Amino acid sequence: MSEKIEKDETKKMAKILIVDDEQDTRDIFRRQLEDEYLVDTAESAFIAIEKIKSNTYHIAMIDLVMPGEDGLELLKNIKNEWPQIAVMVISGKASIEMAVQAMKLGADEFIEKPVEDLDLLKLMIKKILKIKWQTEEIKRLRSILKKEFDRTHIVGNSLAIQEIMEKVKRIAPLDTTVLISGETGVGKELFAELIYKNSNRKNKKFVTVNCGSLPENLLESTLFGHKKGSFTSAIHDKIGYFQEADSGTLFLDEITETSPEFQVKLLRALEKGVIRQVGGENDISVDVRIITATNKDLEEEIINGNLREDLYYRINVINLHIPPLRERMEDIKLLTKSFVTEFCKKYNKPDLKISDAVFSILSSNEWKGNIRELRNAIEHAVALTDHDTILSEDLPASINITCKQNDRRFSRNYDNLTFSNAKDIFEKTYIENLMSKCNGEVTKASKISNIKRQNLYEKFKKYDIDPNSYRINK
Numbered sequence: 001m002s003e004k005i006e007k008d009e010t011k012k013m014a015k016i017l018i019v020d021d022e023q024d025t026r027d028i029f030r031r032q033l034e035d036e037y038l039v040d041t042a043e044s045a046f047i048a049i050e051k052i053k054s055n056t057y058h059i060a061m062i063d064l065v066m067p068g069e070d071g072l073e074l075l076k077n078i079k080n081e082w083p084q085i086a087v088m089v090i091s092g093k094a095s096i097e098m099a100v101q102a103m104k105l106g107a108d109e110f111i112e113k114p115v116e117d118l119d120l121l122k123l124m125i126k127k128i129l130k131i132k133w134q135t136e137e138i139k140r141l142r143s144i145l146k147k148e149f150d151r152t153h154i155v156g157n158s159l160a161i162q163e164i165m166e167k168v169k170r171i172a173p174l175d176t177t178v179l180i181s182g183e184t185g186v187g188k189e190l191f192a193e194l195i196y197k198n199s200n201r202k203n204k205k206f207v208t209v210n211c212g213s214l215p216e217n218l219l220e221s222t223l224f225g226h227k228k229g230s231f232t233s234a235i236h237d238k239i240g241y242f243q244e245a246d247s248g249t250l251f252l253d254e255i256t257e258t259s260p261e262f263q264v265k266l267l268r269a270l271e272k273g274v275i276r277q278v279g280g281e282n283d284i285s286v287d288v289r290i291i292t293a294t295n296k297d298l299e300e301e302i303i304n305g306n307l308r309e310d311l312y313y314r315i316n317v318i319n320l321h322i323p324p325l326r327e328r329m330e331d332i333k334l335l336t337k338s339f340v341t342e343f344c345k346k347y348n349k350p351d352l353k354i355s356d357a358v359f360s361i362l363s364s365n366e367w368k369g370n371i372r373e374l375r376n377a378i379e380h381a382v383a384l385t386d387h388d389t390i391l392s393e394d395l396p397a398s399i400n401i402t403c404k405q406n407d408r409r410f411s412r413n414y415d416n417l418t419f420s421n422a423k424d425i426f427e428k429t430y431i432e433n434l435m436s437k438c439n440g441e442v443t444k445a446s447k448i449s450n451i452k453r454q455n456l457y458e459k460f461k462k463y464d465i466d467p468n469s470y471r472i473n474k
Helices: 002-013 023-033 045-054 071-081 096-104 118-148 159-171 188-197 216-224 260-272 298-303 309-315 329-346 356-364 370-384 397-414 419-437 442-449 453-462
Strands: 015-019 038-042 059-063 086-091 109-112 178-181 206-210 249-253 289-294 318-321
Touching: 015 023, 015 045, 023 038, 023 118, 038 045, 045 059, 045 071, 059 071, 059 118, 071 086, 071 096, 086 096, 086 118, 096 109, 109 118, 159 188, 159 318, 159 442, 178 188, 188 206, 188 249, 188 289, 216 260, 260 309, 298 309, 329 356, 329 370, 356 370, 419 442, 419 453, 442 453
Parallel strands: 015 038, 015 059, 059 086, 086 109, 178 289, 178 318, 206 249, 249 289
Antiparallel strands: none
């Protein structure tokens, strides 16, 4: 049944143009193919071009040797003007050089005349069409993702950010629980909102709760709601964030800052899809997608008794880890420019520039506070500068002090060495840190460092570095 459907769709969709100066060849091909495809013919390259201008073809079958403009010229014209048309070159008179040239010009298949095995010809056509359909579908899906994927407020083009974006594209349309992990200041809430904005719930509410900012005695009431009179200050009924986010998304930040007793109730809400208000007697059904976040090691929190293991497995269906800024330093320039633009508007200071010295300082800082620290540093600089260019003295004193300390450490380590020796030490340390960061993956290290794989292997040999030793699961 599926084969019949595939055949019917192919016949409806695929249109083939046969270009050959021999009438018998055109007739043979037409008879063999017209039961499955829409077939048109042309006896010369000139007529073929005229037909292509006014029709849509999926495959052009071209004889290489024809009077007038030969098949190679026609092939070249088609690939230049109508690259979406697949081309199969067919000839019994063409030389090997012509066949090779045809493939170099972009021919998708080559078959010799006389074509005695017409079933093989049909298989070739099916193969070409299958590849063509798949390619077009991939392009269509990529176009949809590119057009519809909303990455507002997420700045960066590092390999790490690209990988996170690809993962978000895959998980956003799903309705499963997501755990976002990462250090303080990496932007976990922004990524939670990114998932929400690209989900099927984007037209419903996105509700954020910082569990660590609420006293334990208010957390249950805040999330689940309460009935009037259930406690001293409950002067009226109030719905909680679970009900407020019904049909939408609820983001629970600092999930580990809750008591094990409360975690039992939270687990029930996640597993059963029901809540009970403080002081209430009946269960209330809720339809909420949960995204949680933490800056702690959850397995360690389980060992220490701060997190229930069953809740951990329930919230960690999909994990999205956001790396610290020091592991994606190539994003600093883009982030800095974005923050400068933001704060220039806020403080009415248009056209502020950034000196190269500032970029150098920012790129050498450790950024223990991650993006939040960088953002605060740029706001400080924009707010206080009285020049048209942000200079190093406009940065917070803590940033400049850290950089000077780094400079002094560098001087102590390298000031008694020749430049060549210092360069070797730096290069060896850099590559060792890079391979550790990339878990021994040479391709990933090559992309991050912009060093060709072959050159990396040469450096491994030079500095006696074994990339396999950096693999965690070796």
